Amino acid sequence: MSSLSLHEVSQRRRRTDKLMRGGLLAATLVALIPLILIIYYLLKEGLSSISLNFFTSDPTGSFFGNPGGIRSAILGSLEIVALATVIAVPIGIGVALYLTEYGTRSRLGDLVRYFVDVMTGVPSIIFGLFIYITLVLSHAGGNFTAWKASIALALLMLPIVTRSSEVVLLLVPGSLREAALALGAPRWRVVFRVVLPTALPGLVTGSLLAIARAMGETAPLLFTVASASALTFNLSQQMNTLPFTIYNDILSPRSVVVSQAWGAALTLVTLVLILNLVARFAARRSRMA
Numbered sequence: 011m012s013s014l015s016l017h018e019v020s021q022r023r024r025r026t027d028k029l030m031r032g033g034l035l036a037a038t039l040v041a042l043i044p045l046i047l048i049i050y051y052l053l054k055e056g057l058s059s060i061s062l063n064f065f066t067s068d069p070t071g072s073f074f075g076n077p078g079g080i081r082s083a084i085l086g087s088l089e090i091v092a093l094a095t096v097i098a099v100p101i102g103i104g105v106a107l108y109l110t111e112y113g114t115r116s117r118l119g120d121l122v123r124y125f126v127d128v129m130t131g132v133p134s135i136i137f138g139l140f141i142y143i144t145l146v147l148s149h150a151g152g153n154f155t156a157w158k159a160s161i162a163l164a165l166l167m168l169p170i171v172t173r174s175s176e177v178v179l180l181l182v183p184g185s186l187r188e189a190a191l192a193l194g195a196p197r198w199r200v201v202f203r204v205v206l207p208t209a210l211p212g213l214v215t216g217s218l219l220a221i222a223r224a225m226g227e228t229a230p231l232l233f234t235v236a237s238a239s240a241l242t243f244n245l246s247q248q249m250n251t252l253p254f255t256i257y258n259d260i261l262s263p264r265s266v267v268v269s270q271a272w273g274a275a276l277t278l279v280t281l282v283l284i285l286n287l288v289a290r291f292a293a294r295r296s297r298m299a
Contacts, residue, residue, distance in 0.1 A: 052276045059273030069239040069250070077259075077267050080274050082241040086156070086249040087278075090235070091224050093160035093245060094167060099217045101164075102171025109172075110179040111201055123176075129169040137165045138230035146234060154236040156249040162230035167220040174216025178209045218289035222282045228253035252278045 067079035105122065113119025141162040146154060182205050190200040206213075231254050238248040252274055259271030 055272035056276030059269045082250040083252045083255040087252045094163035097164035098167035105172045106175035135229035137162045138233035142233035156245040159235035163224040170220040178212030215289045222285040
C-alpha cells in the first residue's frame, strides 16, 4: 500500500513537471513572437538599403537627389557613446567599490544606493532635459554639442554600471579579501590587486550592457546634440547619430529616405546585438573561470 502511494505521488509529480515545462515553453514562445516579428520587419524593410555606399557615404540632405548614407551617423554614435563610457564606467565601478568595500553598513552607503536605484527608474528623456537646462540653455562650451550628449548618456549608464558592478563585486569570496589582509596588504591594494581582477569579467559584462542601452537612446540626443550631416570628430560641435538619423528619416515623405531609416535601424540593432553577444561571451568566460 505504501509503495503504491509513493508510485502515485511520483506519477503526479511527473505530470506536474511536464505541465510546468510546457507552460514555460509556451510563455517563452509567446515572448519571442514580438522579437521575431521586429527582426523580420527590420530585415524586410532595411535590407534593400544595405550597400557599400550606404556605409561609406554621409547624408546629403538633398530632397530630390541621392539621400546618401549613414557613415557620419555610425561614427558619431560610436564617438558619443565612447566618451559616455569613459565617463560612466570608472565612476560607476568606483561607486560600486565604495558600496561593497567601505559603505556596506553606513548611512552614506544606504543613501547612495537609494539614489542609484532612483536613477535606474528615471526615464532617459529626463537626463536629456537636465543637460539641456543646465548646459545647453546656459551655452556652456557652445550650444548643441556632442560632449553634452555624452554626459546625458553617461548619466543614463551610471546606475546600470553601478548596480551591475555592485552585484559582481559582492560575488567575490570574502575569503580572498581576508587572506590578502592577513598577509599585511593594505585595503586599497586588496581592492586593486585581488577584488577588481577577480570581478573583471563581470564588470566588463555590466559595462557592455550599459553601452548597449545607451547606443539606442534617442531622447537625450534630441535635447543635447541635435544633428549634423557632415562627418566630424570634434566633440564640441553638432554630430550625427544613428538614433537621430532614424528619427528624422522615418518622418520623410520620400520612400527612399524612409527605406534609409529602416536600414539605419537595422544597423543600430546589429550593433546592439554584437555588444550583447560580447557581454554574453564575457559572462560565460567569467562562469568558466
